[in-house]
Amino acid sequence: MSRSTPFRSLALGAAVLLAATPALATDYVQAPGSTLAFATQYDGEVFSGHFGQFTTTLSFDPADPAAAKLDVVIPLASASTANADRDSTLQGGDFFATSKFPQARYVARGFRDLGDGRYAADGELTLRGTTRPVTLTFSFTDGAPALLEGKATVQRLDFNVGGGDWADLTLLPNPVAISTKVRLQPVE
Template identity: 85%
Template sequence: MSRPALARLSVPVSAAALLLAIAPASAADYVQAPGSTLAFATQYDGEVFSGHFGQFTTTLSFDPADPAAARLDVVIPLASATTANADRDSTLKGPDFFAVSKFPQARYTASGFRDLGDGRYAADGELSLRGVVHPATLTFTFTDGATAVLDGKATVQRLDFNVGGGDWADLSLLPNPVAISTKVRLQPVD
């Protein structure tokens, strides 16, 4: 190839490379993969107990270089809650707590994450539970890869959602804060 022909070819290739370099990164879309966990912990009469939701569905659109454009959606079937104690599990699903016959699912949605530095992020979203919606912040780390991992924590105030009202509203028996932890394995959407 002659030098002028090579020069004419390199201009479009250089321009294309420049456009790719300055084009904004786009968020990757993910769905939940097997092996994900969503757990909760609190106390009853001074004794710590924990449980988890056996079912939940997560979708995420996220680019660590542009967290403000991120979106997260988590749907939680409340009947899947288990604490490995049949009496407690029955109470949790009943009308005083989750009332699963009337409110079968909870949902957490967030958009516009914040970069907290050191590979940590915050998703300021809303939790909808028992027909009540309140702000809730999930702080998390994100590890990219063939199976990405979102590892996060949040604290919710159960009484904000009328969970454990009536006789269960006694904070000396059952504190208001409930710790939530999640480790969501994610696979890219094709």
């Protein structure tokens, strides 16, 4: 046995341990300049709005997307479409019912890698006391700040949003397009 063999074995053992060590995810919080928007139609006319407030936390390592965690809390009273009548209607009992259900929450545990820096988060949205699966597809760009840009489609009637006369799909379609651009900074 040569003198270099024990050192070579030690180096090989260290390399194997390092390779077996799981990658560490970075924990992020939402940074200023983030947006969360929605769009749908009313009587054939497209309208859009946004939530002026929402809070995002993310734990993510692109090398291990299956271990990721995403949590978004949305105060529903912050919804704005730049139309006072429509905004008042959104806050009421037929839509968000903000006095009874002040917030929505989206939680995803584990992402799927779609390739080319794209991912899918198969999470659950809780809105008006109802929880249903919703998939967010997004791109993630590391940087200062990191950037998550994503889209989802929510079927509003699955959450009893737009009940009563508003359940008429000829006036207001069921799908609502959601888009987000979240700037993220690492937790210090």
